[in-house]
Amino acid sequence: MAATFDQNDDSVVVIVGSGAGGGTMANELAQKGIKSVVLEAGKTLSLEDIENDEWAMFLKISWLDKRYSGGTWHGHINHPNLPAWIVKGLGGSTVHWAGVSLRYQPHEFKMKTTTGGVPGANVLDWPISYDELKPYYDKAELKMGTTGDVTGMPHLPWSSDFKVLAEGARRIGYSKLISGPMSINSVERDGRPACQQIGFCMQGCKIGAKWSTLYTELPRAVDTGNCEIRTNCMVLQIEHDKSGKVTGVVYADKDGKQQRQKARAVLVAGNSIESPRLLLNSASSKFPDGLANSSGQVGRNYMSHMTGGVYAVMPGKVFQNRGTQVAGIVRDESHHDDKRGFVGGYTLEKLTLGLGFLSAFMVPGPTGWGHKLTSALEKYDQTSGVWICGEDLPQEINNIELHKTEKDQYGLPVPIVNKTDHPNDTNMRNHAYAQMGKIYDSLGAIEVWNLPAYPASHNMGTNRMSEKAKDGVVNKWGQTHDIKNLFVSDGSQFTTSASCNPTLTIVALAIRQAEYVADQMKKGAI
Amino acid sequence: MLHDLTMIAARPSAFATPTRRQLLGTTAFVALTAGLLTTTMSRFAVAAATFDDAQKMMLLRVARDIYPHETLLDNAPYQAVVDAILTEADKDEKVAKMMSDGLTDLDKRADAVYKSKYVDVKNPLEREGLLRQIELTDWFQKVRGGLLFGLYNNKALYPKFGYDGSSWEHGGWINDPSFGKVEWL
Numbered sequence A: 001m002a003a004t005f006d007q008n009d010d011s012v013v014v015i016v017g018s019g020a021g022g023g024t025m026a027n028e029l030a031q032k033g034i035k036s037v038v039l040e041a042g043k044t045l046s047l048e049d050i051e052n053d054e055w056a057m058f059l060k061i062s063w064l065d066k067r068y069s070g071g072t073w074h075g076h077i078n079h080p081n082l083p084a085w086i087v088k089g090l091g092g093s094t095v096h097w098a099g100v101s102l103r104y105q106p107h108e109f110k111m112k113t114t115t116g117g118v119p120g121a122n123v124l125d126w127p128i129s130y131d132e133l134k135p136y137y138d139k140a141e142l143k144m145g146t147t148g149d150v151t152g153m154p155h156l157p158w159s160s161d162f163k164v165l166a167e168g169a170r171r172i173g174y175s176k177l178i179s180g181p182m183s184i185n186s187v188e189r190d191g192r193p194a195c196q197q198i199g200f201c202m203q204g205c206k207i208g209a210k211w212s213t214l215y216t217e218l219p220r221a222v223d224t225g226n227c228e229i230r231t232n233c234m235v236l237q238i239e240h241d242k243s244g245k246v247t248g249v250v251y252a253d254k255d256g257k258q259q260r261q262k263a264r265a266v267l268v269a270g271n272s273i274e275s276p277r278l279l280l281n282s283a284s285s286k287f288p289d290g291l292a293n294s295s296g297q298v299g300r301n302y303m304s305h306m307t308g309g310v311y312a313v314m315p316g317k318v319f320q321n322r323g324t325q326v327a328g329i330v331r332d333e334s335h336h337d338d339k340r341g342f343v344g345g346y347t348l349e350k351l352t353l354g355l356g357f358l359s360a361f362m363v364p365g366p367t368g369w370g371h372k373l374t375s376a377l378e379k380y381d382q383t384s385g386v387w388i389c390g391e392d393l394p395q396e397i398n399n400i401e402l403h404k405t406e407k408d409q410y411g412l413p414v415p416i417v418n419k420t421d422h423p424n425d426t427n428m429r430n431h432a433y434a435q436m437g438k439i440y441d442s443l444g445a446i447e448v449w450n451l452p453a454y455p456a457s458h459n460m461g462t463n464r465m466s467e468k469a470k471d472g473v474v475n476k477w478g479q480t481h482d483i484k485n486l487f488v489s490d491g492s493q494f495t496t497s498a499s500c501n502p503t504l505t506i507v508a509l510a511i512r513q514a515e516y517v518a519d520q521m522k523k524g525a526i
Numbered sequence B: 001m002l003h004d005l006t007m008i009a010a011r012p013s014a015f016a017t018p019t020r021r022q023l024l025g026t027t028a029f030v031a032l033t034a035g036l037l038t039t040t041m042s043r044f045a046v047a048a049a050t051f052d053d054a055q056k057m058m059l060l061r062v063a064r065d066i067y068p069h070e071t072l073l074d075n076a077p078y079q080a081v082v083d084a085i086l087t088e089a090d091k092d093e094k095v096a097k098m099m100s101d102g103l104t105d106l107d108k109r110a111d112a113v114y115k116s117k118y119v120d121v122k123n124p125l126e127r128e129g130l131l132r133q134i135e136l137t138d139w140f141q142k143v144r145g146g147l148l149f150g151l152y153n154n155k156a157l158y159p160k161f162g163y164d165g166s167s168w169e170h171g172g173w174i175n176d177p178s179f180g181k182v183e184w185l
């Protein structure tokens, strides 16, 4: 039975956002009998809303509130108002996500130790180790239905497109070629069907074979009677009392009217642009620099992975759209070896783009037109491509800044998302371009196209975890160093970005955080 | 084999410094406005009063030169985008002026280099070169944005490119004989 809670009920936990972090927290707490109110800025969505149409889905569910791209990455020219691709809707970006579920490698929690530090970057070790997180990775894989040993679910069948990539990779001596781990059912499991290779995973999986909080965590949380979800509710500010403890949130409801929900604790999971923005917008006379910001690190160290794409026209048919969008990955470059000219590593992920996106992103922005582009597009069914996902270093200059004068529809300062590559990113990207060039050459490719980064789909680091309060925003439980009953529950906690897509780690951290929150509540500590 | 590492960012042309307004002709904005544009456009040539036949022809030529598919596509999908812009120009003086000034300027540039009108420049690569000079202008981006949707987000044209589009209605590709097959490796 769906619960409804009184706005003055200060025994509830308020969760901001219903995506990977927020949706998981809601269900984990609900299963433990802890009452929560989830406030989600976006609208209610269901499988009915999902179409196999790239731009239609983009327009239907993306976060399109005013934002600026800053810094020197090409997007500040080519995607001036779309720094990131994030969902504003129930389920958050787990509606759009592709399902790749990689665990961080042990050394990726210790990048300061591993590298000895990198000039110009703000590299730090996580305050937790792989061994501490391992049991929670197991739990996350069981929850999400990740193919592989823990669930016992076989990886997905190889599509023709992945066979092409894998053969090229094999020819240049690579061997770590695998069609998982993916949080997509390869067999019927947990009340959800097996993948039918529809090929529009990133537009939302029409049959629910792919994990999304939209149809797993959220309805399960509501079913317990311990969780109320309010959609179209944008949290504007977190409030606190004289002692500095948070007391609740102010939000705009669907009619734009301001409402107040009291809370025993507040968990922030609005993704890595909105979460720090909310803390900064909650500045008060007691906390003039924003909540939980004694370190000055709120909004800083923004990471979106070192990314780019490589697409090639093959001598024969590939049918890239006939199968899972990320049908397989190549992991031969994901280790750390600074002899390659950079620290950290990268993963190569086969990625289907439909005609709509390929035409827009092959050469993004106003210069993307002309005969060279169109002759490649005419060979769409011969085109194969990858997305590069590499470790991106934290830098203080990469941050979420509030616009000095411009306000959004809620009256909040518009965010500017500043992103400038570190030389390490550039070296790594060029290495990946060169390796992909070799792979495609080995297959007799007719043309190879290097694509710059897309608007960021992975957003991390802006409320980072640190051992010491002066280095970051939250402790190893995601609890803010400054305020005991204020938590960060999404990817903004990440200390470093690794060569792995973030969601599995977000979910593992959330499961672990839920245990801690329950324990602290029981002890009366919060 | 070409590995073009230079296709990273827009290179501002020597002729136009991009203003923020011009740059709104990019992804997010194009997605929002052009999406609307293509849904409301007429399928037939309109009697746009503001433009003479030569200008209309020239606009169609420009459209075909932006995304050339000389043998793959006939005029119809280009014409549809051009018509939508002409219709808008009929209702909005600012759009009309922007478009006609743009065409005039383009003809001037063609004349400066080739002593010819734009449409009479025979070599398509030379026409592309002329368009590169003005690619960051508002009017050019308006045409480009409309085309990006009118050509590549147009379900009727998907098959021409070998793109299948929506597949959930017929159960995805899992049971299709082509799934997982590569004939040429």
Ligand SMILES: Cc1cc2nc3c(=O)[nH]c(=O)nc-3n(C[C@H](O)[C@H](O)[C@H](O)COP(=O)(O)OP(=O)(O)OC[C@H]3O[C@@H](n4cnc5c(N)ncnc54)[C@H](O)[C@@H]3O)c2cc1C
Pocket: A016, A017, A018, A019, A020, A021, A022, A039, A040, A041, A042, A085, A086, A087, A088, A089, A090, A091, A092, A093, A094, A096, A097, A098, A099, A100, A101, A202, A233, A234, A235, A236, A269, A270, A271, A272, A274, A275, A278, A326, A457, A458, A459, A489, A490, A491, A492, A501, A502, A503, A504, A506
């Ligand atoms: C196309 C695409 C493909 C991806 N593929 C993968 C993949 O294969 N593997 C992987 O690991 N990751 C992938 N990701 C990334 C993944 O989706 C995100 O890492 C993950 O969803 C982030 O979780 P989150 O909880 O931080 O935020 P989200 O899931 O984005 O959820 C945040 C929610 O908070 C809401 N919100 C924000 N601010 C407020 C506010 N003030 N008040 C109320 N609500 C608010 C938003 O509307 C949103 O619903 C992909 C992302 C995209 C876009």
Ligand code: SF4
Pocket: A184, A194, A195, A196, A197, A198, A199, A200, A201, A202, A204, A205, A206, A207, A208, A209, A210, A323, A324, A325, B172
């Ligand atoms: S390929 Fe599989 S996971 Fe992706 S949309 Fe289709 S059924 Fe869903």
